[in-house]
Amino acid sequence: MKPRRLYSPGTIAHHPTSQSRTTMTLESATAVVNGFQPSEAVQRVLRTSLRVQQPQSKGDLVSLAMGEPDFDTPAQVRAAAAKALEEGHTHYSPLLGELELRKELAARIGQLLGGVASSSDVLITQGGTAGLSAAILGIVNPGDKVVIPDPTYSLYADLVSMAGGTIVPVPLAEDLHWDLEALADALQDAKLFVFCNPSNPTGIVHSRRELEALADLVAGTKTLVLSDEAYSDLVYTPEPFVSALEIPGLAGRTIYCQTFSKSYAMTGWRVGYLWGPSEVIKAAARVHNTFNGSMNTAVQLAALTALMTCGPDIERMHASYAARRELMVAGLNRIPGLTVSSPEGAFYLFPKYDVDMPAAEMVAHLRDFGVAVRPGSEFGRNGENHLRLSYAASAEAISLGVERLAAGLAALR
Known part of the structure; x- marks a missing residue:
């Protein structure tokens, strides 16, 4: 019985028909991808979603857009994860x-x-x-x-x-x-x-x-x-x-x-x-x-x-958020044309502005003044002409961000 020839990868690459086969495979794959349509479930979301992805922050842009605590996870929680892995x-x-x-x-x-x-x-x-x-x-x-x-x-x-x-x-x-x-x-x-x-x-x-x-x-x-x-x-x-x-x-x-x-x-x-x-x-x-x-x-x-174990940590972070909340409210209340809602919970404010500009455009305009916020329209049609600001940021970022927001709104008057 004639022994079966075993080809190394290098040998296969020089097979007379390998290049044509590879080309045909790539062409076929391209044709499949070019004809691809997402599932109807994905298309429904694409048609209706109001969610936006803002550009990545660059330079000295101050972000009041993130709905994320700026605190580190408490030390004992991090230690517990490390201990669990070691065990x-x-x-x-x-x-x-x-x-x-x-x-x-x-x-x-x-x-x-x-x-x-x-x-x-x-x-x-x-x-x-x-x-x-x-x-x-x-x-x-x-x-x-x-x-x-x-x-x-x-x-x-x-x-x-x-x-x-x-x-x-x-x-x-x-x-x-x-x-x-x-x-x-x-x-x-x-x-x-x-x-x-x-x-x-x-x-x-x-x-x-x-x-x-x-x-x-x-x-x-x-x-x-x-x-x-x-x-x-x-x-x-x-x-x-x-x-x-x-x-x-x-x-x-x-x-x-x-x-x-x-x-x-x-x-x-x-x-x-x-x-x-x-x-x-x-x-x-x-x-x-x-x-x-x-x-x-x-x-x-x-x-x-x-x-x-984190009861005291929650209290500490809550106290800090409360102080930042007061700082942001005071700053926004000094800006002409803003109606500031009562911030009762979470770490957000949702002020309404009186300038005739869609919220998405307003957010882009404010980025030019060095502050990132989220458009109210992202959260529903009735959020139009609102901005969502997060005070889960440092006091310095809040003060500077509110100052830049004021400058951005003033430039439109």
């Missing part, structure tokens, strides 16, 4: 998340409920973003009606579009709280209502009275409520923050979404969680397990350390 916690975690972390979260959720929350109804997610994604994609069918405030965090609408749902935006009242009459009309036959409290981008906090009014509006319906409470530790009102979980009239229909990103300055760690009705969490877990798989084990153990 060999480098393998797959259970798909719902580490049981010890889920038990601690369930205990805290139970305190809000005034009852018992099962750890089996807690899903640890790849940040709050993956939690929102898992919940919405696990609930919404094509054609389902989903109500969102306008303006609000822009990810909600994108996820509803991806699921094929119908987005029903509801304009806010003049004080940026819910217009309950408009909300009542919009909620008719809705599958889901999604909101954040405290609010991104407006910085307002929905009170117990508002949440109880929402409960009255959905009573006797099958409407689910998704409450994104990422900023719940960052509240500056005289009254304590009230979670949707504390409202008896919302029991049995509320999906609670949280993240470690804001309270614990852990944005880059990507750890969040969901809790809600068992069947909803099972559906969300199926989505999350398909898209993401299980969470990083060492990060979950670090998150548990954050829960158990």
Whole structure:
């Protein structure tokens, strides 16, 4: 039997037909790519999304655009992650998340409920973003009606579009709280209502009275409520923050979404969680397990350390945000033509300007004056003529940024 010839890579390269074959393969691949169309789910998001990607900051540009704490993650949390890795916690975690972390979260959720929350109804997610994604994609069918405030965090609408749902935006009242009459009309036959409290981008906090009014509006319906409470530790009102979980009239229909990103300055760690009705969490877990798989084990153990030890760190950061908030409010109130909202929570202000210029153009104009902010229109059509400013920045950056914003607006008068 004639032995089979084995070719080295170099020999194959000189095969008489290899070049023509390679050319044909590249041409075929180009033809395939040139004819490619994204899935209908992606195209729906592309058609409807209001989210914008700003150019990377350069030079001495002052950014008041980032919704991210400028604090480092507390030292003991970083140490806990390092210790977990040294101890060999480098393998797959259970798909719902580490049981010890889920038990601690369930205990805290139970305190809000005034009852018992099962750890089996807690899903640890790849940040709050993956939690929102898992919940919405696990609930919404094509054609389902989903109500969102306008303006609000822009990810909600994108996820509803991806699921094929119908987005029903509801304009806010003049004080940026819910217009309950408009909300009542919009909620008719809705599958889901999604909101954040405290609010991104407006910085307002929905009170117990508002949440109880929402409960009255959905009573006797099958409407689910998704409450994104990422900023719940960052509240500056005289009254304590009230979670949707504390409202008896919302029991049995509320999906609670949280993240470690804001309270614990852990944005880059990507750890969040969901809790809600068992069947909803099972559906969300199926989505999350398909898209993401299980969470990083060492990060979950670090998150548990954050829960158990970071109370003083939260208080320290809260005090700093409160001082920065006052600094920004005072500076903005001195700028002619700006209407400054009451910043009740989170770390955002949402001033309205009186210049006849779309928000996206205004943001580009202000960059020329050395300050980056976000356009209000990114968060909904009714955010037009507003800017979102973040005071999760140093006092120096806030002072200089507000000064440059004033100069930019003055140049348009």
